[in-house]
Amino acid sequence: MFSLPPTPEDPVFALNRLFNADPSPTKISCGIGAYRDNSGNPTVLSCVKKAKDLIGSSTQNEYLPISGDAEFLSLSRELCFGSDPSSNVSSIQSLSGTGGLYLSLKLLSQIGCKKVYASNPTWGNHKSLSLNAGLEYSTYTYLDLTNLSSPSIDITNFLSDLSSMPINSAVILQACGHNPTGVDPTSEQWDMIVEKCRERKLYVIMDNAYQGFASGSPESDSLSIRKFLSSGLDFLVCCSYAKNFGLYGQRVGAVHVVSADSKNVVDAMKQIARATYSNPPKHGSDIVKTVLGSEELKKDWVREVGEMSERIREMRSKIREKLEETTGGSWKHVTDQIGMFSYTGLSKEQVMKCREESVYMLESGRVSVAGVNEGNLERICDVIGRAVGE
Numbered sequence: 001m002f003s004l005p006p007t008p009e010d011p012v013f014a015l016n017r018l019f020n021a022d023p024s025p026t027k028i029s030c031g032i033g034a035y036r037d038n039s040g041n042p043t044v045l046s047c048v049k050k051a052k053d054l055i056g057s058s059t060q061n062e063y064l065p066i067s068g069d070a071e072f073l074s075l076s077r078e079l080c081f082g083s084d085p086s087s088n089v090s091s092i093q094s095l096s097g098t099g100g101l102y103l104s105l106k107l108l109s110q111i112g113c114k115k116v117y118a119s120n121p122t123w124g125n126h127k128s129l130s131l132n133a134g135l136e137y138s139t140y141t142y143l144d145l146t147n148l149s150s151p152s153i154d155i156t157n158f159l160s161d162l163s164s165m166p167i168n169s170a171v172i173l174q175a176c177g178h179n180p181t182g183v184d185p186t187s188e189q190w191d192m193i194v195e196k197c198r199e200r201k202l203y204v205i206m207d208n209a210y211q212g213f214a215s216g217s218p219e220s221d222s223l224s225i226r227k228f229l230s231s232g233l234d235f236l237v238c239c240s241y242a243k244n245f246g247l248y249g250q251r252v253g254a255v256h257v258v259s260a261d262s263k264n265v266v267d268a269m270k271q272i273a274r275a276t277y278s279n280p281p282k283h284g285s286d287i288v289k290t291v292l293g294s295e296e297l298k299k300d301w302v303r304e305v306g307e308m309s310e311r312i313r314e315m316r317s318k319i320r321e322k323l324e325e326t327t328g329g330s331w332k333h334v335t336d337q338i339g340m341f342s343y344t345g346l347s348k349e350q351v352m353k354c355r356e357e358s359v360y361m362l363e364s365g366r367v368s369v370a371g372v373n374e375g376n377l378e379r380i381c382d383v384i385g386r387a388v389g390e
């Protein structure tokens with residue numbers, strides 16, 4: 001008979017459940033990282049709508065190969081690296097970014113990697129995925145946590161932590177739009193990070209979940225990936241098309257393996273995929289392939305992801321303005337940060353006070369700015385103002 005202790009819920013989805021169960025007509029979700037438009041509604045991009053109309057129905061329910069759709073993968077490489085660098089890059093379609101991380105971490109554990117490091121703080125699922133893949137998990141210094149009001153990367157300790165990782169450890173780096181802090185390394189800092197990873201012979205996994213959301217330009221947001229590519233190091237990139245295409249529930253993603261041995265690495269990942277879920281879903285990758293494969297639809301997409309990113313930037317300015325007015329303190333960090341999230345610096349106690357007033361954010365004080373709009377901004381800031389003022 002089963003006899004199990006209770007399993008703790010995932011914090012992001014638990015918060016979403018609490019939000020959905022809250023009967024308050026004025027409740028606001030700034031928890032899960034899912035884009036909402038200025039009226040608070042989920043967005044279906046117009047390029048996605050057009051692509052759906054173009055996708056034929058006769059083959060839509062067929063199996064994809066275990067490695068996924070080759071054309072989708074080639075277009076994904078092009079987006080990630082600037083062009084399709086076919087020679088020493090091989091790819092496998094994945095169940096969005098999470099599925100790509102799973103394939104990568106499981107593969108690393110199979111080839112003798114023992115330990116994986118992610119930033120402190122990081123997206124909570126990095127730890128769960130690493131442990132689930134059978135790896136030891138630890139963190140490296142990332143943000144200077146002593147000065148959250150003027151956020152910056154603690155590069156000295158970051159590099160020194162990289163230096164002391166055992167050779168053959170794995171390191172998860174977020175390519176852009178760092179979750180949860182909204183703070184990315186500068187171009188010079190990335191150069192130093194790449195160099196350290198080379199020195200320590202680390203297995204690098206780039207988690208590329210927000211391409212387009214950080215700067216508004218998918219090309220600029222791939223700077224870190226392109227630096228790793230030109231360094232000649234072996235590395236893995238896990239791409240998600242959940243946020244930047246608004247295809248959250250479709251689970252569209254890809255892992256690109258950069259290595260002279262990339263084909264064998266992907267073949268080993270195909271074994272893992274076959275023994276886990278067999279092959280990837282098709283509809284989402286059909287959509288992304290149709291958009292990225294059409295000059296016109298790709299232009300629409302670049303514009304639309306730029307607009308989403310711009311709306312978030314506008315909300316950051318307004319939040320800062322309003323909070324500085326109501327609290328009298330500095331909220332400069334809200335506009336210094338980029339991407340979907342703001343690491344507000346609110347304590348757990350202050351977050352709980354906000355929840356009592358039906359404004360939901362993660363316990364860490366992470367606010368999904370994608371959930372803020374002209375209609376709810378005042379209330380969010382009033383509630384935060386009261387929580388920090390008490």
Ligand code: LMR
Pocket residue numbers: 012031032033034123125179
């Ligand atoms: C988030 O961090 O809110 C998103 O990436 C959703 C998730 O899967 O956790």
